[in-house]
Amino acid sequence: MTTTPDAAQATPPTIADVAEIIVAALNLDMTPDEIDADGALFGDGLGLDSIDILEIALVISKRYGIQLRADNEDNATIFRSLRNLTDYIGSQMPA
Amino acid sequence: MNAPTLPLTDQPRPDSIIAWCADGPVTRDQFLADVAQCAALFPPGGHVLNSCSDRYHFLVGLAAAAVSGRVSLLPPNLTPETVARLAAEHPDLVCIHDGADAIDGLPGLGMPPRAAVGAGGLSVPQIPVNQIISHVYTSGSTGVPGTHLKTWGSLVVNGLAEARRLGAAGHVLVGTVPAQHMYGFESTVLMCLHGGAALWHGRPFYPADIAAALAAVPRPRALITTPFHLRALLDAEVAVPPLDFILSATAPLSEALARRAETTLGAPLLEIYGCTETGQLASRRSTATRAWELLGTVRLAAAGDGHAAHGGHVDGLVRLSDVLETVDETHFILHGRDADLINIAGKRTSLAYLNEQLTGVPGVADGAFLMPDEEPDDHVTRLRAAVVAPGLTAKDVLDALRQRIDPVFLPRPLIFVDRLPRNAASKLPRAELLALFASAAGGGGR
Numbered sequence: 001m002t003t004t005p006d007a008a009q010a011t012p013p014t015i016a017d018v019a020e021i022i023v024a025a026l027n028l029d030m031t032p033d034e035i036d037a038d039g040a041l042f043g044d045g046l047g048l049d050s051i052d053i054l055e056i057a058l059v060i061s062k063r064y065g066i067q068l069r070a071d072n073e074d075n076a077t078i079f080r081s082l083r084n085l086t087d088y089i090g091s092q093m094p095a
Numbered sequence: 096m097n098a099p100t101l102p103l104t105d106q107p108r109p110d111s112i113i114a115w116c117a118d119g120p121v122t123r124d125q126f127l128a129d130v131a132q133c134a135a136l137f138p139p140g141g142h143v144l145n146s147c148s149d150r151y152h153f154l155v156g157l158a159a160a161a162v163s164g165r166v167s168l169l170p171p172n173l174t175p176e177t178v179a180r181l182a183a184e185h186p187d188l189v190c191i192h193d194g195a196d197a198i199d200g201l202p203g204l205g206m207p208p209r210a211a212v213g214a215g216g217l218s219v220p221q222i223p224v225n226q227i228i229s230h231v232y233t234s235g236s237t238g239v240p241g242t243h244l245k246t247w248g249s250l251v252v253n254g255l256a257e258a259r260r261l262g263a264a265g266h267v268l269v270g271t272v273p274a275q276h277m278y279g280f281e282s283t284v285l286m287c288l289h290g291g292a293a294l295w296h297g298r299p300f301y302p303a304d305i306a307a308a309l310a311a312v313p314r315p316r317a318l319i320t321t322p323f324h325l326r327a328l329l330d331a332e333v334a335v336p337p338l339d340f341i342l343s344a345t346a347p348l349s350e351a352l353a354r355r356a357e358t359t360l361g362a363p364l365l366e367i368y369g370c371t372e373t374g375q376l377a378s379r380r381s382t383a384t385r386a387w388e389l390l391g392t393v394r395l396a397a398a399g400d401g402h403a404a405h406g407g408h409v410d411g412l413v414r415l416s417d418v419l420e421t422v423d424e425t426h427f428i429l430h431g432r433d434a435d436l437i438n439i440a441g442k443r444t445s446l447a448y449l450n451e452q453l454t455g456v457p458g459v460a461d462g463a464f465l466m467p468d469e470e471p472d473d474h475v476t477r478l479r480a481a482v483v484a485p486g487l488t489a490k491d492v493l494d495a496l497r498q499r500i501d502p503v504f505l506p507r508p509l510i511f512v513d514r515l516p517r518n519a520a521s522k523l524p525r526a527e528l529l530a531l532f533a534s535a536a537g538g539g540g541r
Contacts, residue, residue, distance in 0.1 A: 029508065044494055049502040050300070051440050051475050054327045057301055061331055067303035 008065030012090035015082055018060075022082070025059045026052050037083045053079055066092040100221035101251050103130070103158055104288045109216050113287050114151045115267055115312045116296040121151060125209065126158075127217040132210035133159035133191075138202055140187035143167050144178070145275065147193045151296040152206040153274040154284055156191040157229070161247065162220045167229045169275050171443060172501040173198065176452075224248030231277055233371045233443075243372055246410070251289045253281055253374045253408035256391030258290025260378050261365060266339060267312040269295040270319040271305060276442070277371045278344045282319045292317075302331035315339035318360075322348045323440045323475055329359055338362040343381075344369070346438050353381040368429060371443065373404050373413045377427070386426040395421055402427075437466055439503045440475055449478070449504060456495040459484045461515050464506060465528045479532055480506030483514060510535045 013021075019032035022041075026048075039045045048056075056079075057068045066089060068078060078088045106113050106123040114121040133155050137143070143160045145167050147153040160167045168185070170177050178198055182188050190201040197203045222228075226247045233241045258264055263286050272279035286292040299308040305328055309316055317340045320328075325343055328335065329352075338360050343353075344367040356364045368387050369375030377387035389395070393407035395415075402419045405412045416433035432438075435446050446464055453462040462482035482492060489509050496505055512535070516527035 043502075044490075044497065047493065047502070047505065049505075051323065051503055054301070054323075058327060058330050061302075067331070067333060068301045069303050069307075070300050 009063055010093075012093050013064065013086055015086045018086045018089065019082055021059050021063070022046075022048075022056055025056050035082050038081050041079050041081060041085070048079065060089060064089055064093060068092075098223040098225050099248075100223050101247060101289075102219045102221055103127075103162060104219060105255075106287075106291065112293045114154065114294050114296060116151055117311075120293070122212075123219075124212050124217050126155070127219065128210040128212045129155045130158040130162060130220075131217075132207055133204075134163040136204055136207060137163060137165065137191075138189050138204060140189045140202075141165050142181075142185040142188045144173075144181065144188055144190045144198065144201065145169070146173060146190055146198055147206060148273070148298065149193045149206070149296050150270065150274050150283060150294050150298060152193045154287065154294065156206065157284065158288070160191075161222055161226070161228050164226070166227050169229050169231050169277075169280060171232055171276065174497075174499055174501065176499040222247045224251075229280075231280075231371050233445075241372075245374075249374075249408040249410055250285055252391065254285030254289040256393070256407055257281060257367070257375060257378075258286045258292060260388075260390055261286075261317075261340065261342065263317065263340075264291030265315060267293045267295060267316040268319050269299065269305070269308045269312065269316060271299060271324040272319060272321060272345070273298065277369070277374060278367065279319070281369075281375055282342055282344070282367065302328045302333045306333045306335050309336045309338065317342060317362075321345045321440060322352060325356055326352055326474070329355055335360055340365060342367060344375070345440075345443075347432075348381055350381060357382055370415065370417075373409050373415070376404055376409075385428055386422050387429060389425045389427075394424065395419065395427060434466075437478065437504065439478075442501050442503050444500065444504055449480075449500060452496060452499040453480060453482065453492075455499070456484075456487075456492055458487045459492065461517075463515055463523050463528060465525070465532065467529075467532075475503075477507040478504055479508055479510070481510050481512050481515060481528065481531055481535075483512060508532075508535075 015037050016032060019035045023032050041048045061067050079085055109124040111123045112120040113123055113126045143165050145153055145156045147156055157167050168181055188201060190198045190203040192203055193206045224247050227244045228247050228250055229245045231243050268283050270279055270283035274280055274284050283294050287294045295308055295312055297308055299305040316338060318338055319342045322343055340362050341356055341360060341364045348366055353364050363380055365378055366381050367375045368377045376393050377389045379387045391407040393409055394405055395402045396405060398414050403412045403414045418430040420428045420430060437444050437446060449464045460483040462480060464478050464480045466478055467476055484492060492509060493505060515523055516531060517523055
């Protein structure tokens with residue numbers, strides 16, 4: 001993640017792209033490939049909380065031009081795992 | 096002689112709107128029918144843990160508890176440790192929830208569907224002003240949780256004083272803060288019971304959710320939020336429908352963010368100052384003045400080397416731990432929050448409480464949390480902790496802490512040391528702790 005494009009990305013992200021966003025946005029002390037694609041991002045997995053999620057959502061909205069939506073803060077489905085989040089971003093992007 | 100009473104709500108007419116749900120407005124009559132239905136369904140027991148995440152459900156549960164003489168407990172979190180402590184204190188505790196929020200181990204009542212409203216014109220129940228309506232909790236400077244009892248009389252005065260100050264009557268309030276915490280309780284719930292406002296049932300999270308919630312209700316409308324949510328909303332650059340005022344509390348708001356919010360959203364930004372013990376005490380328009388104006392008939396008095404609040408909805412004389420300077424009878428400048436109190440994205444605790452939880456983890460010999468100096472950029476500053484725990488891994492300690500404290504207070508980073516730099520009096524000087532983290536840090540990270 002050396003440059004930030006002016007316009008939103010047109011192609012859906014890979015799991016590695018999203019892992020890199022998470023590590024950079026949260027300044028995590030780990031490398032992107034250390035995040036388990038199917039492990040929990042919340043709780044006793046990676047340990048993210050609602051503050052992290054809002055920070056990540058901001059980066060995603062800028063980079064991919066999509067706005068994340070949830071019924072409420074506890075609706076954690078999108079962020080259940082790295083794979084879920086990656087799939088969600090892809091599904092929200094114009095085909 | 097009977098105690099004086101005040102009505103459950105001062106919404107003036109049977110068709111006055113007290114809430115907006117996904118399917119439209121909720122009238123006073125509908126609300127009263129829902130309250131009566133819920134109150135009749137309560138299992139026996141005098142204490143209620145209201146975990147409803149839908150704000151209208153929370154309102155109905157709170158009101159149903161009040162009209163049936165029950166006390167609503169409003170703890171700062173619902174970690175297993177907290178729930179176990181409350182259940183031990185109140186063996187008759189029941190949980191009212193809206194399905195997803197049922198609490199394991201407590202008898203529960205799910206919020207029933209909307210009640211049928213008959214011919215209409217239901218009478219508004221009266222509640223004795225000295226009846227205890229809710230318990231709110233502070234973590235306390237000694238680490239021992241304190242319980243504060245809120246009477247109906249003081250809650251009514253509290254809601255009315257805030258609504259008058261903000262001019263909130265007739266507004267629909269969209270809140271990003273939970274109804275269960277003092278700020279959200281006062282600013283999205285009490286002002287609807289007394290103060291003439293109406294609440295939006297949801298708690299929008301993502302910026303696009305906030306914009307959609309505002310668009311779902313008519314003007315005048317207001318956003319009840321925190322600096323953290325406000326910054327995220329502005330950074331996301333989503334189109335936000337026109338607003339009539341914005342309310343922020345829980346953490347200091349930078350003047351830059353206040354100006355940006357007013358310019359971008361086209362509405363005045365007001366800040367509320369208060370604490371759990373007293374409820375809210377003062378407000379200000381942050382782009383116009385540094386001075387806080389006390390609400391209603393609340394006043395400050397000198398107490399020791401600090402100040403205490405009294406009058407209005409404040410019960411007795413309550414010592415304030417923050418550093419204040421009075422300007423005149425109704426205005427003051429806030430010079431600093433009590434360094435021991437921690438507030439992260441609207442959730443409160445104290446360093447002493449966190450330290451007690453950390454050192455209470457089996458296998459932890461010593462440990463301490465540190466709150467770094469906040470960066471003036473309205474980003475969330477995270478706690479750090481150092482621990483002496485030979486034989487434990489970081490995961491062990493974090494898993495144990497997760498059972499005891501809200502996740503937003505989990506330390507980033509958690510470092511392991513051989514000993515903490517305690518002085519002869521066993522105190523941990525802040526400078527020594529800062530140095531410890533500086534030497535442990537190989538850069539950023541958590």
